[in-house]
Amino acid sequence: MNEQQMIGMHAVLNGALISAAEATVPVTDRAVQYGFSTYESIRVVGGHPVHLSDHLLRLQKSCEGIGLVHPFSSAQIERWVGALIAADAISDATIRIQLYGGDHPMLFILASAMLTYPEQYYRDGVGATTYRGERLIPSCKTGNLLLNYMALADANRRGNFEALLVDRHGHILEGTRSNFFAFRDGVLYTARDGEVLLGITREQVIRAAAKLSIPVVYEAVQVEDLFAGLYDELFISATSMAAMPLSRVDGMSFLGSYRRTLAIKDLVRSWEMGEGQ
C-alpha cells in the first residue's frame, strides 16, 4: 500500500468533518505539485494529543519559513484536532496535519494507527546508514522531502532502519525522520538549532538529559570522528520513537546496553501525559 492505514471514519478539511475517503487533492493543484506544504505528526495517547501546542507552534514557523500564508489559527486547529478525536472516539493514534498553500489553502487533519516499534528495537538497537545530502530550509517541516525519501529507501534496501544525512562538511546533521544524538566522554552531542529540524522530541530529550545531569553540547558529529570510534552510544529521536538506540552505522557496531539512551526514552515517555513537569 502507498497509503498509511487510516483509522476512523473521518478527516477534517479546513475545519469541516469529511469522510476519510474524501481526503484527496487534485493532481492539478500547484501547491501539491510543488510540495508547497507543511505538516506535523502528533501522537495521541489515551485520547490526548501529546505536545499539541508545540506542534502547532512549529507548524506556524514552518509556514512562515516558506512564506505559506493561510487563515488558520493555532486555536482553531487545536479545536479541529479535538473534534476529530471526539468524532471517531480515538484513543491511541498518530494524527497528521497536512497544510497546502496557494490561493486556497487546504488544511487536512488525518488519523492513522499509532506508529509504534517493537520493544526489541529498543533493547537491541536499530541500524542506520549515512547518506550525503542537505535539506532545503532544515528548520521547516515541508513537502520538499525527496532527499528524505531516497535516503530512507536506500537505508531500507540495505536492511537498515534509518539514514543519517551528512552535509558537505561531513557533519551528521539528522535522520530522515529523526534527530541524531551521540555520546562522547559522557557528553551528549547534537547538531545546532539552525542546522536541523527543531524536533519536539529533540527538545524533550535535551530536557531529559538535563534531568539526568548529562551535559549537552550543540555541535554536529563529524562522520570521520564517528568512524574513528570517538563516540560510544548513539540514538535518534522522533515523536514516534522517543529515543531509539543505534546498534550500527554503515556496518560499524555501536552495540551496548544503551543505558543512557533508554533512561532518556523512559523520561520522555513519562512526560507525554502531563506536559508540565
Next chain:
Amino acid sequence: MNEQQMIGMHAVLNGALISAAEATVPVTDRAVQYGFSTYESIRVVGGHPVHLSDHLLRLQKSCEGIGLVHPFSSAQIERWVGALIAADAISDATIRIQLYGGDHPMLFILASAMLTYPEQYYRDGVGATTYRGERLIPSCKTGNLLLNYMALADANRRGNFEALLVDRHGHILEGTRSNFFAFRDGVLYTARDGEVLLGITREQVIRAAAKLSIPVVYEAVQVEDLFAGLYDELFISATSMAAMPLSRVDGMSFLGSYRRTLAIKDLVRSWEMGEGQ
C-alpha cells in the same frame, strides 16, 4: 485558483480514461507527501504532441535518477496521450504527465489550456530576479520543487516573470521553469549538461543556434560577470516559451532588439510540427 484550468472531460490514470474530476490523489499517499514523483509538460499543437518521444525519454531518465520504479512503457504512455487527445478532440493544449512512485505507481495524463504568453513579452522582454539555491538532482524533473516555488513567488512579488537560480559558486544555472542563455561577444553561453534540467527546448535552442551559425559554449554565467556588463543579450527557454528575451535582471537593464533570441525562437517554433528537420 490553485488549479490549472483543465480542458476536456477526461484524464488518464494508469491507462484508463477517467473523468477529469477524478484526477485526485489521497493526502495519505506517501509518494504524494514526499514528492516522490516525476512529470513532463508537453505542448499539443493542432492535435500533435510536440517532441513527445523526447519528453517520454526524459520522464524515464527522471524516474531512473530517483529510483522510481514503474511498469509503464514509453510506447504505452504515448498511446494513452493519443487516446486522451482523441477522447476530448484536443487541438491546442498543454498536457501534463504526472507519475507518482511507491508500491502502486499512479500515472496521470491531464490536459489544460495551452500555456501561451502575449506577443509583447517577446517584443519587450520580461524581467527576472536572481535567487540563491540549488536543486536536488538537477537533471531530473521531480516533485521536489519547493525551491522553484519560493524563488518564482519571490520574483512575481517583485513584478518579475522568472527567477534565475544561482548556486554556491555564483553560477546562474537555470530558471525555475526554464533554461538560461546569454550572449557574450557573439557566443551563446549556457550551463553544462550535468548542472541543469536537460530541457527539450534547450536542445532545440542549441540546434537553432547551430543553424544560425552562433557558437555555443557550455559554461555557466557568473552572476558578477552578468552585472559587470559582459553579456549583452539574455533569454530563457521552455516548452511554453520557446526562447523568451530578458529585458532586466535584478533591475539591471538588458533592453535591445533581441534579434538573435527571436530568430532562435522562430526557428524552434517552426520545427514543432515536423520534428525531423
